[in-house]
C-alpha cells in the first residue's frame with residue numbers, strides 16, 4: 001500500500017516561492033505525472049516527497065503516516081533520476097543488488113531478487129556486463145532495476161527518459177507503462193514532456209509557477225482544460241485561443257471577434273457583452289469549400305507527413321487547423337471554417353478560467 005498525500009505544501013528558497021500551497025492525493029497504484037514548464041516546481045515537489053528537501057510549511061503523508069520530517073531512507077520510496085548514477089566498476093548484477101547488500105541480505109537471497117528483477121526488465125543476458133558496455137536505454141533499465149529490487153512502496157522518477165534519443169524514449173515509455181500495469185506500484189513521475197504525460201499517466205497534475213493548475217486524467221485535461229494555461233500547454237500544436245466578446249442576438253449567445261461570429265448554442269435572456277477567450281483545437285476545425293462558415297484566408301501550409309497544418313487568417317487572428325493530407329489548399333486561397341459549437345471552449349478573458 002502506498003498512498004501519498006500532500007497537504008498545503010509550500011516551499012521557499014530565500015525569497016523565491018517555489019511551491020505555493022499544493023495539495024495532492026495520489027492513490028495507491030496510481031501513475032501520477034507532475035507536468036509543467038521549466039521552473040514550475042516539479043522537481044522541488046518530488047524532492048520533498050523523497051525527503052531530499054524540506055517543505056517550508058504543510059505536511060506529506062505516506063499511507064496516513066506523517067513523513068514530512070522523516071529521513072529519505074525511512075520512506076520506503078525509490079527515486080530514479082535522469083542521471084543513472086550506476087557504479088562503473090561493478091557489473092550489472094552487482095549494481096542491481098547493491099541496495100540489498102547494504103541491507104545485509106544473504107548472498108543467496110540477493111541473487112534470487114536480482115534474477116527476478118532482471119528477468120522482468122529483460123536484463124538477464126546483460127548481468128555480467130559493466131555500465132560502459134551498455135546502451136543508454138539499457139543503463140536506464142539497470143537504474144530502474146536497482147530501484148525495483150528493494151520492492152519500494154512507490155517509485156519517484158525525475159525525467160528518467162530525458163537522456164535517451166527519441167526512438168529509445170518511445171520504447172522505454174512503453175516498457176514503463178507495461179511495468180506499471182504488471183507490478184501495480186504507485187509512480188510519481190516528473191516530466192515537461194506532454195507526450196510522456198498523456199501516454200503514461202493515470203492522472204496528470206499540471207503545474208504552473210509553483211501551483212497545481214489542474215489535476216485529472218489526460219482526457220479530462222485535454223477535453224476540458226480548466227484554464228487557458230492548461231489549454232495552451234497540452235496539444236501539439238496547442239489549442240487556438242483568441243479574444244472575443246459574448247453578445248446576445250435574439251436571446252441566443254454568440255462569440256464575436258473581427259470577421260468571426262459563431263453561435264455558442266446557449267439561450268439567454270439578458271446578457272451584457274462579456275470579454276472572453278475562445279478556444280478551439282486544431283483538429284476540430286473543418287476547412288470548407290461550400291461557402292458555409294467563417295471566411296478565412298490560407299497563410300501557410302505545413303506538411304507533417306500524414307497530416308497538414310493549415311494556418312489561416314480570420315481578420316487580425318491566425319488559427320491553425322490540423323487536417324488529413326492533402327488538404328488541397330495553398331497560401332492565398334480563400335475558404336470557410338466549420339467551427340462546431342460543441343468544440344468551442346470559453347474562458348474568462350481576465351482570469352483565464354474556464355466558463356463553459
Ligand code: ATP
Pocket residue numbers: 013016018036037038039040041042043044045192
Ligand atoms: P525543470 O523542468 O527545469 O527541472 P522544475 O519544474 O523541476 O524545472 P524546480 O527545479 O522545482 O522546477 O524549481 C522551481 C523553482 O525553485 C525555480 O524558480 C528554481 O529556480 C527554484 N529553485 C529550485 N531549487 C532551488 C534551490 N536549491 N535554491 C534556490 N532556488 C531553487
